[in-house]
Amino acid sequence: MKPLIRPRSATDDHPLTKIVLSAVAVVFIALFLVMPLATVFSEALAKGWEAARDALIAPDALDAIRLTLIVAAIAVPLNMVFGLAASWCVAKFDFKGKNLLVTLIDIPFSVSPVVSGLVYVLIFGLQGWLGQDLRDHGIKIIFALPGIVLATMFVTFPFVARELIPLMTDQGRDEEEAAVSLGASGWSTFRRVTLPNVKWALLYGVLLCNARAMGEFGAVSVVSGHIRGLTDTMPLHVEVLYNDYQYVGAFAVASLLAMLALVTLGLKSLLEWRFAGEIAATHKH
Numbered sequence: 242m243k244p245l246i247r248p249r250s251a252t253d254d255h256p257l258t259k260i261v262l263s264a265v266a267v268v269f270i271a272l273f274l275v276m277p278l279a280t281v282f283s284e285a286l287a288k289g290w291e292a293a294r295d296a297l298i299a300p301d302a303l304d305a306i307r308l309t310l311i312v313a314a315i316a317v318p319l320n321m322v323f324g325l326a327a328s329w330c331v332a333k334f335d336f337k338g339k340n341l342l343v344t345l346i347d348i349p350f351s352v353s354p355v356v357s358g359l360v361y362v363l364i365f366g367l368q369g370w371l372g373q374d375l376r377d378h379g380i381k382i383i384f385a386l387p388g389i390v391l392a393t394m395f396v397t398f399p400f401v402a403r404e405l406i407p408l409m410t411d412q413g414r415d416e417e418e419a420a421v422s423l424g425a426s427g428w429s430t431f432r433r434v435t436l437p438n439v440k441w442a443l444l445y446g447v448l449l450c451n452a453r454a455m456g457e458f459g460a461v462s463v464v465s466g467h468i469r470g471l472t473d474t475m476p477l478h479v480e481v482l483y484n485d486y487q488y489v490g491a492f493a494v495a496s497l498l499a500m501l502a503l504v505t506l507g508l509k510s511l512l513e514w515r516f517a518g519e520i521a522a523t524h525k526h
Contacts (some may be wrong), residue, residue: 312389323398325401332410355460366383384468384472388465404443476498
């Protein structure tokens with residue numbers, strides 16, 4: 242009798258290969274993630290906790306933190322609504338221009354944030370297409386909160402949609418069509434059928450969108466005008482402090498931004514661990 246030969250699994254690689262790949266991954270994580278984060282926190286605490294605390298409670302820093310949170314509180318919910326609407330439209334309906342809509346959603350991924358900010362200046366600035374009319378009506382967008390919100394929304398609006406579109410497409414339309422055939426309205430179908438099936442992907446998209454909104458620099462830098470205490474967000478305030486050679490203050494604010502990002506990732510990981518079974522069932526649905 243010939244001995245049974247176990248077929249070689251795709252994961253049965255040579256131990257040396259696994260070691261090398263693992264080492265490469267660890268080195269990259271250490272160089273491009275751990276070391277920069279460690280540097281930020283160590284520089285923030287270079288002169289002690291008191292110096293870092295004083296930098297964070299300085300009036301300009303508090304104004305920058307407040308403005309960043311306000312912008313995120315406005316931009317993220319609006320992008321969530323847009324992402325839900327666009328995803329539902331793309332995944333559940335067939336219409337002319339569908340591929341064009343998907344392409345337009347991806348534009349912020351390919352356009353430089355600085356360019357997008359410049360576009361808003363050309364449209365809403367004092368010398369822009371609508372600038373004179375806006376000034377005549379007492380409306381200020383550029384160098385004010387509305388311009389910062391618009392720029393932030395532009396660079397972050399694909400995040401929610403890009404989390405939802407693949408999932409909604411994979412899930413198909415059978416449940417929605419069954420609900421409609423039983424007499425459910427469009428809103429009831431969305432609330433009771435569609436939304437529960439995509440709630441985890443929606444939450445992930447919102448978390449990523451929020452992290453990106455708080456950390457946006459390029460587009461906001463163009464439309465804000467760098468008015469300290471008024472239009473400087475946290476990333477812009479870091480730049481101002483660094484250019485003024487206030488390194489402890491700059492790294493203190495940067496460390497707060499880093500902690501917010503880490504909290505976002507930690508919350509995402511916690512949700513994945515806590516509701517792993519439900520999330521897996523949703524993706525298999």
